[in-house]
């Protein structure tokens with residue numbers, strides 16, 4: 001019986017050994033085949049440069065990458081996670097993609113200028129032809145709700161495609177009794193620096209935060225945050241604010257037009273200027289989703305409006321705001337970007353001189369630059385853009401904050417929205433009152449709720 005068992009065991013072991021050898025041979029063969037077809041992947045992984053640029057090469061071969069005889073050869077996909085100090089030029093160099101290709105991509109990016117603000121955490125995904133190593137496309141993932149894809153077009157240059165996913169916006173309440181400054185209390189409640197800045201900007205004509213707000217005053221903020229597949233994208237929006245200062249209540253509620261209004265429907269923002277300069281200047285090129293570019297001769301969007309003007313003409317901010325960019329782009333030239341509250345932004349391109357610094361606050365009508373002819377330009381002019389909620393709109397026809405009230409026919413809808421937001425603000429307050437004694441030593445009470 002033992003002998004039969006021993007012989008059976010030997011046979012089984014020998015079968016197992018053969019099977020293991022076969023599996024090992026298949027794995028080795030596959031790996032060698034793959035390595036033979038993807039030598040550059042290994043080169044990238046091994047030539048990670050020292051210093052400021054750090055590569056995180058994630059290799060994503062196509063689904064049929066092993067059987068290359070049966071299917072067309074897969075493309076090479078490389079992903080780079082941006083870290084501090086990275087430059088596009090260094091990243092392209094690291095992947096052995098020529099600087100002329102980088103310039104072609106920057107040319108496509110001129111209309112959106114998304115690559116000028118790459119920052120740590122953004123992902124760049126390169127798709128290269130396996131054989132020729134030609135760049136077929138590059139994707140910039142800004143956050144899960146926004147990415148830009150630069151794709152090689154038939155004529156060899158690149159087109160861009162901006163993809164935004166609306167996702168789910170979830171509302172939450174942040175409130176606190178003010179202890180010390182409004183700024184510190186707002187941050188303590190979970191509001192970001194930018195959100196706090198947006199709130200103080202909203203009430204700038206009504207409250208001097210440093211002087212008027214005292215300990216014991218309180219605020220309530222309804223914030224909505226964007227989620228995609230349950231993951232926070234980093235995008236948020238202030239829907240409503242109430243500030244209780246002594247016996248007065250200051251309020252601001254966001255309406256569909258991107259403006260904030262008080263409880264009676266009066267606009268909180270100061271009126272915008274339509275034009276970023278004094279006097280009349282001829283429009284030489286209008287805002288257009290498809291325009292024949294005067295230099296590249298390609299049909300591409302023109303996300304702004306061009307005004308002919310001699311170099312050196314003073315350029316004025318169209319609204320109160322904060323300087324978010326002062327850049328020099330090979331095609332957009334010297335340019336300035338301003339953020340006006342949380343929904344409006346403006347850009348001024350091809351300048352000869354910029355007169356502001358990043359982070360600086362500017363007033364409506366303030367001189368921010370002198371016009372010029374820098375970058376890719378056919379002559380002295382200003383290219384002016386207006387963005388609403390991150391998308392360019394026609395600055396000559398868009399609805400801009402006019403300092404007016406919610407139109408009469410919309411008041412019923414506006415009041416309904418305000419009623420919903422106020423109910424959200426008030427309902428958790430009652431719950432807070434019950435556990436107020438449990439608040440921390442600073443007396444700060446924080447509530448977050450959907």
Ligand SMILES: [Zn+2]
Nearest residue numbers: 304305306383
């Ligand atoms: Zn233009």
